[in-house]
Amino acid sequence: AQSVTQLDSHVSVSEGTPVLLRCNYSSSYSPSLFWYVQHPNKGLQLLLKYTSAATLVKGINGFEAEFKKSETSFHLTKPSAHMSDAAEYFCVVSDPRGRYTGNQFYFGTGTSLTVIP
Amino acid sequence: EAQVTQNPRYLITVTGKKLTVTCSQNMNHEYMSWYRQDPGLGLRQIYYSMNVEVTDKGDVPEGYKVSRKEKRNFPLILESPSPNQTSLYFCASSSYLAGGRNEQFFGPGTRLTVL
Numbered sequence A: 001a002q003s004v005t006q007l008d009s010h011v012s013v014s015e016g017t018p019v020l021l022r023c024n025y026s027s028s029y030s031p032s033l034f035w036y037v038q039h040p041n042k043g044l045q046l047l048l049k050y051t052s053a054a055t056l057v058k059g060i061n062g063f064e065a066e067f068k069k070s071e072t073s074f075h076l077t078k079p080s081a082h083m084s085d086a087a088e089y090f091c092v093v094s095d096p097r098g099r100y101t102g103n104q105f106y107f108g109t110g111t112s113l114t115v116i117p
Numbered sequence B: 001e002a003q004v005t006q007n008p009r010y011l012i013t014v015t016g017k018k019l020t021v022t023c024s025q026n027m028n029h030e031y032m033s034w035y036r037q038d039p040g041l042g043l044r045q046i047y048y049s050m051n052v053e054v055t056d057k058g059d060v061p062e063g064y065k066v067s068r069k070e071k072r073n074f075p076l077i078l079e080s081p082s083p084n085q086t087s088l089y090f091c092a093s094s095s096y097l098a099g100g101r102n103e104q105f106f107g108p109g110t111r112l113t114v115l
Helices: none
Strands: A003-006 A010-014 A019-021 A023-026 A032-038 A044-050 A056-058 A064-068 A073-078 A087-094 A105-107 A111-116 B004-007 B010-013 B019-025 B031-038 B042-051 B054-057 B076-078 B087-094 B110-114
Touching: A003 A087, A003 A105, A010 A019, A019 A111, A023 A032, A023 A087, A032 A064, A032 A073, A044 A056, A044 A064, A044 A073, A073 A087, A105 B042, B004 B087, B010 B019, B019 B031, B019 B087, B019 B110
Parallel strands: A010 A111, B010 B110
Antiparallel strands: A003 A023, A019 A073, A023 A073, A032 A044, A032 A087, A056 A064, A064 A073, A087 A105, A087 A111, B004 B019, B019 B076, B031 B042, B031 B087, B042 B054, B087 B110
16 A cells, blocks of 8 residues: 655744755555645645656755655755745655556645745 | 646535536546645545546545546536535646656645535
């Protein structure tokens, strides 16, 4: 069975300091992994995705994530936080068998990022 | 522009009054899905559809219905809404690449309040 755990429900950082949002997953198969961002009163926007190519994935707005199979982790990082990064972040696992079973995507419960001026 | 649209964006209704939230995508995606988002619970899948006339229950289907008569449309129907269905609803679509490794595209959300 697939599952996703976002280890922190809330993270606060000061503007200009690094951001780390943690995600662990469990999957019986080689999964695809995604990070989405949701700004207040907005829909979900894809930040980046891992699909079995390079393990270090670069996304939009300076975000990166590293796929570590041995640790079953896919943590999201950014070297320097901006005020505009304040949002809710979701880690998502995709089961590649889902095209046959229909149940493709598994969401974490989200991490709320606060950026302090 | 490739997009998923939902209507209405905001809706306040009363218990028991049937309503439909529409969802449409212009990307020719096979897979479509409905989610509800509640504080502290993340997104939970209500129903999904793998293609026209193929739908199935997600994790929280009680009180909802869907249909997929056309590839681009996937309406969510609440036959008799109740206050516990007050939530933020998202429609999403995705295409099948080899290995099923494509991301979902989300609509802007529909905020529903049932009084």
